[in-house]
Amino acid sequence: MTGLLDGKTILVAGVTMDSSIGFATAKVAQEQGATVLISNFGRALGITRRIAKRLPSEPPVLELDVTDPEHLAGLEAAVREHTDHLDGVVHSIAYGNPETLLGGKFLDGPWEDVAQAVQVSAYSLKSLAVACRPLMSGGGSVVGLTFDATTAWPAYDWMGVAKAGLESTSRYLARDLGPDGIRVNLVSAGPLRTLAAKAIPGFAELEDMWSTRAPLGWDNTDQEPTARAVCALLSDFFPATTGEIVHVDGGFHAMGA
Numbered sequence: 001m002t003g004l005l006d007g008k009t010i011l012v013a014g015v016t017m018d019s020s021i022g023f024a025t026a027k028v029a030q031e032q033g034a035t036v037l038i039s040n041f042g043r044a045l046g047i048t049r050r051i052a053k054r055l056p057s058e059p060p061v062l063e064l065d066v067t068d069p070e071h072l073a074g075l076e077a078a079v080r081e082h083t084d085h086l087d088g089v090v091h092s093i094a095y096g097n098p099e100t101l102l103g104g105k106f107l108d109g110p111w112e113d114v115a116q117a118v119q120v121s122a123y124s125l126k127s128l129a130v131a132c133r134p135l136m137s138g139g140g141s142v143v144g145l146t147f148d149a150t151t152a153w154p155a156y157d158w159m160g161v162a163k164a165g166l167e168s169t170s171r172y173l174a175r176d177l178g179p180d181g182i183r184v185n186l187v188s189a190g191p192l193r194t195l196a197a198k199a200i201p202g203f204a205e206l207e208d209m210w211s212t213r214a215p216l217g218w219d220n221t222d223q224e225p226t227a228r229a230v231c232a233l234l235s236d237f238f239p240a241t242t243g244e245i246v247h248v249d250g251g252f253h254a255m256g257a
Contacts, residue, residue: 003031003034004033005029005034005231008088008234009036009085010035010090011037011079011086011088012025012026012090012092013091013128014040014094015040016051017194018051020092020194020223021189021226022090022092023223024226025090025092025226025231026055026059027227029231034231037061037062037082038059038060038061039061039063041063041065066120066127067119067120072127085138086132087136088141089141090142091125091143092145093128094145095116096162101117103155103157105158106158109157114161117159121159121162121163123169129182129184137180140181141233142177142182143184143185144166146163146187146188146189147160147191148245155203166186170245171184174243183241183242185238185243186245187246187247188245188246188248189226189249190250191206193207193221210250213257214249214251215255216250218249218252233246
């Protein structure tokens with residue numbers, strides 16, 4: 001049986017725990033025939049190397065801090081140690097200091113922490129795409145992960161602003177990379193119990209909203225529907241779609257009340 005991603009090589013950047021969307025995406029991509037590389041950095045790199053063994057096929061693990069110019073400059077060479085090209089890149093990266101930026105701290109969030117959140121969560125999509133661009137000479141797909149930034153959410157605060165920046169960045173990237181045949185899209189997932197979500201004070205309030213308003217229902221422990229959407233966008237089934245945000249949230253975003 002032919003897989004959706006047969007013959008494709010995909011980099012999933014930002015895989016930490018096996019409860020993450022990045023891990024689920026790497027798993028589904030492998031099951032759909034892709035060759036996968038994953039990345040992380042710093043203290044989390046050791047965790048990534050351990051959980052990589054839980055994937056169907058243990059992938060190469062690259063060290064990549066998307067805020068480090070040296071790491072970005074060396075990414076092409078690091079990837080070429082394993083493959084001569086990339087067909088797709090997944091940006092599964094976000095960070096905002098939960099002690100200063102989340103959980104009702106919007107009016108007090110210091111600029112230094114806001115700047116870090118915007119760099120890691122939004123600007124890095126551009127940084128990663130540009131670093132991978134020489135590896136995608138045949139075109140390809142860049143897919144990032146967002147949490148609907150069109151409204152103000154309880155507890156999400158400055159991360160909501162960072163995600164709004166991510167969504168705008170994806171549209172400008174779609175404009176500038178389109179002539180290279182590179183598509184840039186985002187998947188907007190409902191609340192999932194990932195490591196990142198656990199760090200958000202008051203996250204349970206968001207989860208409670210989904211349980212009553214999503215018409216398809218919502219399982220906040222199941223990352224696979226989101227991972228499948230990411231893999232669909234990485235595939236050849238969306239050849240003329242770019243600058244788009246695909247919602248995987250049980251339909252919550254479409255409901256007024």
